Amino acid sequence: MNARTKEMQVSVWRGTAAGGRYETFAVPEQENQTILDVVTWIQQYADPSLTYRFACRVGMCGSCAMMVNGTPRWTCRTHVKKVVRNGAVRIGPLRNLPVIKDLAADMxxxxxxxxxxxxxxxxxxxxxxxxxxxxxxxxxxxxxxxxxxxxxxxxxxxxxxxxxxxxxxxxxxxxxxxxxxxxxxxxxxxxxxxxxxxxxxxxxxxxxxxxxxxxxxxxxxxxxxxxxxxxxxxxxxxxxxxxx
Ligand code: SF4
Ligand code: SF4
Ligand code: FES
Known part of the structure; x- marks a missing residue:
C-alpha cells in the first residue's frame, strides 16, 4: 500500500445467530467509494470468510441492505464520504432480522x-x-x-x-x-x-x-x-x- 494512502477504521459485525462482535479493519480510502466497495475490499484483501449479500451494485435488487452507523441503507448506493465520521464507519446486518452470518440477514x-x-x-x-x-x-x-x-x-x-x-x-x-x-x-x-x-x-x-x-x-x-x-x-x- 502506498505510504500516503489514507485509511479508515471499519467496524464490521462478525458472527451468527448464536452471537458475535464487531471486528475492525483498516481499509484504504478512495476518491469514489461506496460502503459495498468497503465490504468487498475487506472480503477480498483482509478476510475472505466475511459473509455478505449483493447482486446488482446499482440500486435495483435490494440485496445489499445493511446497517451503516445505525441506519439501514443500500450499501451499493451509499458513498463513504456521506457516512464516515472521524475516519470511522460501523457496518452491521439489517436490524429486526435474524443473522445468518456476519452481514447476511435472514430475510x-x-x-x-x-x-x-x-x-x-x-x-x-x-x-x-x-x-x-x-x-x-x-x-x-x-x-x-x-x-x-x-x-x-x-x-x-x-x-x-x-x-x-x-x-x-x-x-x-x-x-x-x-x-x-x-x-x-x-x-x-x-x-x-x-x-x-x-x-x-x-x-x-x-x-x-x-x-x-x-x-x-x-x-x-x-x-x-x-x-x-x-x-x-x-x-x-x-x-x-x-x-x-
Ligand atoms: S425500503 Fe421498504 S418500501 Fe422501500 S423499497 Fe425497500 S422494502 Fe420497499
Ligand atoms: S411504526 Fe414502523 S411502519 Fe409505522 S410509521 Fe413507524 S417505521 Fe413506519
Ligand atoms: S447490490 Fe443491488 S441494490 Fe445494492
Whole structure:
C-alpha cells in the first residue's frame, strides 16, 4: 500500500445467530467509494470468510441492505464520504432480522409477513378471459402505482421501531404491498386483505412516526399506505363487515 494512502477504521459485525462482535479493519480510502466497495475490499484483501449479500451494485435488487452507523441503507448506493465520521464507519446486518452470518440477514421472516398480509394477487378472472383494460388514470391504479416500485430490500423493516418491539407486527413493506393489492382494480381479495392487516400484528400497531418513509431509498411512502389501511379497515369495521 502506498505510504500516503489514507485509511479508515471499519467496524464490521462478525458472527451468527448464536452471537458475535464487531471486528475492525483498516481499509484504504478512495476518491469514489461506496460502503459495498468497503465490504468487498475487506472480503477480498483482509478476510475472505466475511459473509455478505449483493447482486446488482446499482440500486435495483435490494440485496445489499445493511446497517451503516445505525441506519439501514443500500450499501451499493451509499458513498463513504456521506457516512464516515472521524475516519470511522460501523457496518452491521439489517436490524429486526435474524443473522445468518456476519452481514447476511435472514430475510425469511420479512417475506413470511408479505404472505401473512395477503400481499399477493387474488385473481378474479382466468387466462381464458379477455385481458382487462385499466386506464392509467384510474384512481385505484394511481394509488397502486405509488407503491409498486418496492424492491423488497428490507430497509424500512429494519428502520421500524414497532417491529423491534413487536416481532409479530407485519411491518411497513408487507403492509404497503397489502395496500397496493387492495387498490389494484384487477384484484378481488379486498376483504381478505383487510382481514389480514387488521389482526394483532396488523396496521393499527403502527405509531405513524414514519422512519420507514424517511429511510426508503426508493422514496416510497409506506407510512401513507398504512394510513390508508387504517382508514379502510376502520371503515370496514364500522360497516359491520368485521366482527367486533
Ligand atoms: S418500501 Fe422501500 S425500503 Fe421498504 S422494502 Fe420497499 S423499497 Fe425497500
Ligand atoms: S410509521 Fe409505522 S411502519 Fe413506519 S417505521 Fe413507524 S411504526 Fe414502523
Ligand atoms: S447490490 Fe443491488 S441494490 Fe445494492
Amino acid at each position: 425469511d421472516p420479512f417475506f413470511d409477513k408479505w404472505t401473512a398480509a395477503e400481499g399477493r394477487h387474488h385473481p378474479g378472472i382466468s387466462r381464458a378471459d379477455p385481458v382487462q383494460q385499466i386506464a392509467p388514470d384510474n384512481p385505484g391504479r394511481v394509488v397502486a402505482n405509488a407503491g409498486i416500485e418496492c424492491i423488497n430490500c428490507g430497509v424500512c423493516y429494519a428502520a421500524c421501531d414497532t417491529v423491534a418491539g413487536n416481532p409479530d407486527y407485519l411491518g411497513p413493506a408487507a403492509l404497503q404491498r397489502a395496500w397496493t393489492v387492495l387498490n389494484d382494480v384487477k384484484d378481488t381479495g379486498g376483504q381478505t386483505v383487510l382481514d389480514a392487516v387488521s389482526g394483532t400484528g396488523g396496521c393499527h400497531n403502527c405509531h405513524s412516526i414514519g422512519s420507514c418513509t424517511t429511510c426508503c431509498p426508493n422514496e416510497l411512502d409506506p407510512l401513507a399506505a398504512i394510513a390508508g389501511l387504517k382508514r379502510e379497515t376502520t371503515r370496514a369495521y364500522l360497516r359491520g363487515r368485521r366482527d367486533a
